[in-house]
Amino acid sequence: MKKKTGIWVIIGFLFFAFLIYFSWQRFGPTEASAKILSKQAAQKLVQDRYQGTVIQINLTDKQYHIDLEKKDTIYQIELNAISGKVLSFVKKESKSPPLNEPEVTFKSEDEIRKIILAKVKGTIKSFEKIVNEDETIYKAVVKEGNNQTTLSVDALTGKILSSITTQTNTSSRRLTEKEARDIAKKQVNGIVEHIWLETKGEQTYYLVEIETQDDREAIVQIHSITGNVMSISWDDRSSDDDDEKSDDSKQRGKDDKKEDDD
Numbered sequence: 624m625k626k627k628t629g630i631w632v633i634i635g636f637l638f639f640a641f642l643i644y645f646s647w648q649r650f651g652p653t654e655a656s657a658k659i660l661s662k663q664a665a666q667k668l669v670q671d672r673y674q675g676t677v678i679q680i681n682l683t684d685k686q687y688h689i690d691l692e693k694k695d696t697i698y699q700i701e702l703n704a705i706s707g708k709v710l711s712f713v714k715k716e717s718k719s720p721p722l723n724e725p726e727v728t729f730k731s732e733d734e735i736r737k738i739i740l741a742k743v744k745g746t747i748k749s750f751e752k753i754v755n756e757d758e759t760i761y762k763a764v765v766k767e768g769n770n771q772t773t774l775s776v777d778a779l780t781g782k783i784l785s786s787i788t789t790q791t792n793t794s795s796r797r798l799t800e801k802e803a804r805d806i807a808k809k810q811v812n813g814i815v816e817h818i819w820l821e822t823k824g825e826q827t828y829y830l831v832e833i834e835t836q837d838d839r840e841a842i843v844q845i846h847s848i849t850g851n852v853m854s855i856s857w858d859d860r861s862s863d864d865d866d867e868k869s870d871d872s873k874q875r876g877k878d879d880k881k882e883d884d885d
Contacts, residue, residue: 659685659704668707669700690715729778735761738781743772743788752778760784797847798829806850807831807843816840820847828853 660668665687666677675693682688687702696717701710730738736747745767753760759778764771775784798806804815813835820829827847834840840858845851 660687660707662687665689665702665704665707669702672709673698673700686710727779729759730781732761734781735776735778736763738776738783739763739765739774742783742786743767743774745770745772797827798845798850800829802850803829803831803845803847806845806852807833810843810852810855811835811841813841 659682662680662682666680666689669675669689669691670677673691673693675691675698677689678692678697679690680687682704685704687700687704689700689702691698691700697715699711699713699715702708703710732750732752736750739747739761743765745765747763748766748771749762749764751762753762761776761778763774763776765774766772769790770788771790772786772788774786776782777784800818804818807818807829808815811833813833815831816834817832818829820827822828829845829847831843831845832840833843842856842858844853844855846853
């Protein structure tokens with residue numbers, strides 16, 4: 624009887640030793656005595672091993688459930704919280720642009736033009752859309768009389784970002800032939816025969832040839848920018864003809880007087 628009891632004691636001891644050995648091989652130190660990895664340690668272990676970023680980590684029943692992001696893909700990892708052994712590694716999802724994201728709608732060119740003309744009266748001389756990395760704007764130039772306004776408008780909100788008004792120099796505008804003709808006719812009454820433009824030195828001027836009713840000819844010199852009358856010159860042919868007629872009359876008078884004396 625004692626012999627049988629000793630045999631069962633030996634068998635029980637061997638079985639218990641086998642269980643301890645198996646648990647050591649399977650789990651390492653017994654869970655009762657082993658220390659659980661901290662979240663920081665588990666996170667570092669996973670990130671170092673898989674070269675990704677832990678975006679979520681939770682501890683449940685001595686296992687860490689970890690979401691790891693790597694190259695726009697989310698992986699789900701189960702990690703033994705004591706041994707640090709990876710129990711599973713599964714692809715969870717691929718990141719994609721958010722759905723139902725509101726579409727960015729810019730204002731139309733007509734809407735922007737109305738906003739500009741409500742701010743500045745005049746005529747739009749230039750209008751362009753400028754697309755930058757961080758914003759899209761419209762740029763316009765509005766002309767009214769001698770004033771020129773440059774505006775920048777946000778294409779998304781319609782807000783006027785800047786408005787700069789300058790005066791244009793109208794004095795540099797060249798007279799048209801019609802304007803020069805009208806100025807000349809105010810100086811000399813007659814019919815304009817010819818008009819041409821000449822430049823001498825740094826001055827450019829119009830020369831307007833006018834024939835009067837008594838067959839005289841005048842040339843009016845007019846500055847092409849200011850419109851000032853620079854000179855009026857008369858053709859000497861008519862005065863020479865008058866002098867010749869006068870000389871002929873005098874000569875005939877002398878001849879007639881000489882005949883009377885004879």
